[in-house]
Amino acid sequence: MSTQLHTDGRLRHFLTTEGLPRQLLLQILDTAESFAGVIDKSVKKVPLLRGRTVINLFFEASTRTRITFELAAKRLSADVLNVNVATTSVKGESLLDMLRNLEAMQADMFVVRHAESGAADYVARHVGPGASVLNAGDGRHAHPTQAMLDAFTIRRHKGSFESLIIAIVGDVMHSRVARSQIHALSALGAGEIRVIAPRTLLPRDIESLGVRVFHDMRLGLEEADVVMMLRLQRERMQGALLPSEPEYFRVYGLTEDKLAPAKPDAIVMHPGPINRGVEIDSRVAEGPRSVILEQVTNGIAVRMAIMSMTLGAYQEMPREPA
Amino acid sequence: MTRIRIHGGRVIDPASGRDELAEIVVADGRILTVGEPPNDLAVDLEIDATGQIVCPGLIDLATRLGEPGTEHKATIASETRAGAAGGITTLACLPDTYPVMDTPSVAELMHRRAQEADSARVLPLGALTLDLAGERLSEIVALHQAGCAAMTDAGRTIRDTLVLQRALEYAATFEIPVLLTPADPWLSQAGYLHDGIVATRLGIPGIPATAELAELGRSLALVADIQGRTHFGRLSAHQGIELIARAQNSGLPVTADVAIHQLFLTETDCAEFDARFHLQPPLRSIADRKALRAALIDGTIGVICSDHQPHDPDAKNGPFTSTASGACGVDTLLSLLLRLVEEGVFGLCQGLACVTINPARVLGLETGRLTPGAPADVCIFDPDAVWWCTPETLRSQAKNSPFLGWELPGRVNYTLVAGRLIHRHDDPL
Structure with missing residues (x-):
């Protein structure tokens, strides 16, 4: 979708990783790399977005994601406003009316999370020319900042993407994370992307996104460099998608045993929050190959990069942040 | 005179x-x-x-006119005039109105409004079951006498197979045609798009083509037993067409229609979350569109309708899955038909049959022809x-056409x- 780019190819919004050129994705990773240095300092702040207003518009309850966006914005010196629509009563007010009101307050950026696929796209089509929209997760469609922080984490460990076998395990059907990961990693040139799940958790024609499909963990994890687990929502047990959590864990839960066919230096990732004993065994989640908490840390630098690039502030960034 | x-x-x-x-x-x-x-x-x-x-006035087999109940979307006056400007002289109106067209008084109300509007004819279609709930039969004979040419539960599926069997039997007793829109309720209730590449990409729950096939299979099993005149509306998938063709070849009194937008648009039109393409049944694949066109040529599908569903701007304004489904279509029915002729799908005479004599035969009307003595x-x-x-x-009060911008x-x-x-x-x- 070209709505997210300016005519000169710069980011205007950040709605999906689909269709973004490799150069731009690499630029995000490189910019994030420079911000990672900032975070390690005792004064964790740069003045890039001073005087800018970022509104976190969360129509779906989320603490962790909202906090990382808030931290990222604050470390860029932006003013941050959190609107939790999930808990605030907006009876009878449409998304559009709410947006118009917030826009009248002259915000520069909306960070939007919504339960419906296409919601961020919709918001982006309706904001004024001065405002940017950052997708913090829309339905099953996209969660592009998560995918970029995953790519960032992978690159830090593996250096590049070309020769990597990356396996995405679990509920691909309902996962915006998986879709964004697949698009981002394909564009970044990943050697092979696999999805591993029972057929009830795979959307039709998923192969069309350029992935190899496996139903067997042993085959799917063979020689894998990266294992990306997906969260399994408890409500999936309803509607006959799966028989039970124990059965799911038996077949698809990641244990040290199941991880054996992967490369010895394989890393294990998870977007969180994890369901211990459902999709992942605690020993793996906390084991030496797990980079799950690193992902959380990296999320801040990556979101800082995307926010500053989208608001056109990254060019002014000093080489060595003070 | x-x-x-x-x-x-x-x-x-x-x-x-x-x-x-x-x-x-x-x-x-x-x-x-x-x-x-x-x-x-x-x-x-x-x-x-x-x-x-000079041709017979068009008969549009599937429309919604906003009345009674949703006059903010459209009115009988606005839509009959839009229809007339598009060459449509009869608008068959589906019974999912508010209140539902399950009693003669609602049909009479529609006739009165149509008379006041003084434009194209309005032909109410009666509800097959009370409140379209699929549980108890509506007064089918009384509705028929009040001018409802055929009975249908509009887009709803009668879940209880015994109720469906009895509805078909009862209507067949009085030779009243029944119109069904085949969609397995369980396979289709949670979906918004054709279950395919685009739905997978956008992360929008899909409606598989098998939803149509499964319901057609169940209905046709009953029709084979009962032998009542049954018309299947808004076909969308190639698998269903094959089943209809087989039923027709075995001599069952079965006819079918397609909404004209299905002959031009496909799932890829939805790729940008544009709610104008939010339709029910959903736009399907290019292969399905090809099969639908072929079914028109060989006559398996004999009727083309607009499936006119006028909406106010708010109903179509929002993230895709929270918008209302349906497109307005009376303005563009004839023009799109002419485009099919231009594209060589069929000749003008065969094309016009799909919007004149064929729907007239389905509904048992004396219009749809230019023979001495006919209206x-x-x-x-x-x-x-x-x-x-x-x-x-567009003359329709609604502007939710998927063909905006087309010449x-x-x-x-x-x-x-x-x-x-x-x-x-x-x-x-």
Whole structure:
């Protein structure tokens, strides 16, 4: 979708990783790399977005994601406003009316999370020319900042993407994370992307996104460099998608045993929050190959990069942040 | 009563296969003659149809008119006029109104509003079950006597197979046609798009083509036993077409229609979350569109409808899955049909049959033909004129057309209902 780019190819919004050129994705990773240095300092702040207003518009309850966006914005010196629509009563007010009101307050950026696929796209089509929209997760469609922080984490460990076998395990059907990961990693040139799940958790024609499909963990994890687990929502047990959590864990839960066919230096990732004993065994989640908490840390630098690039502030960034 | 002479036009009457330059004389609301006019005929109105096509007024088998209950979307007055401007003389109206068209009083209300609107005919279709709930039969005979030509539960599926069996049996007793829109409720209830590549990409729950196939299989098993006239509406998938063709070949009294947008658009039109393409059944694959066109050529599908669903702007404004499904279509039905002819799908006569005599036969109407004695419902159009489909050119109160921005062929210059001029292009009535 070209709505997210300016005519000169710069980011205007950040709605999906689909269709973004490799150069731009690499630029995000490189910019994030420079911000990672900032975070390690005792004064964790740069003045890039001073005087800018970022509104976190969360129509779906989320603490962790909202906090990382808030931290990222604050470390860029932006003013941050959190609107939790999930808990605030907006009876009878449409998304559009709410947006118009917030826009009248002259915000520069909306960070939007919504339960419906296409919601961020919709918001982006309706904001004024001065405002940017950052997708913090829309339905099953996209969660592009998560995918970029995953790519960032992978690159830090593996250096590049070309020769990597990356396996995405679990509920691909309902996962915006998986879709964004697949698009981002394909564009970044990943050697092979696999999805591993029972057929009830795979959307039709998923192969069309350029992935190899496996139903067997042993085959799917063979020689894998990266294992990306997906969260399994408890409500999936309803509607006959799966028989039970124990059965799911038996077949698809990641244990040290199941991880054996992967490369010895394989890393294990998870977007969180994890369901211990459902999709992942605690020993793996906390084991030496797990980079799950690193992902959380990296999320801040990556979101800082995307926010500053989208608001056109990254060019002014000093080489060595003070 | 007025006598009208229509001369100079190319008369196409799919019912008789007539396609020639001919004169038509209308008297007392009916066709008096086709061909050479009677000698010494005094007429009140002469219509010069030179360079134009004279055909039966169109019969749109599936429309929603906003009344009763959703007048903010459209009214009988607004939509019958839009239909008349598009050459449609009969708008069959689905019963999912508020209140539901399950009692004669609602049908009578619609007739009264149509009379007041004084434009195209409105033909209410009665609810097969009370409140479209699929549990108890509505008063089918009373509804039929009140002018409901056929019974249908609109887009709802009767889940209980025993109720469906009895509904078909009861209607067959009185030779009242039943219209079904095949969609397995469980496979389709949670979806918004064709279950395919686009739905997977966008992360929008899909409706598999098997939803149509499964419900068709169940219904056809009952129809084979009962042998009642059954019409399957809004087909969308190639698998279903094969099943219909097999039923027809084995002699079952089964007919089918397709919504005209399915013949042009596919799932890829939804790829940008544009709610105008949020339709039910959903736009399917290119292979399905190809199969639907082929089914028109071989006659498996005999009727093309607009599946007109007018919506107010708010209903279509929001993230895709929270918008209302449906598109407005009476304005574009004839023009899109002409486009199919241009694209070589079928000849003009066969194409016009799909919107005139074929739906007339499904509904048991005496209109849809230009034979002496038939009601004088006539459409006269210039096939060479072109127009742009824009919110301004659409006459429907609703503007939710998926064809906005298209350049379309054909302009209706005159529309007659029962021998009365209800639309003329150069002088809006």
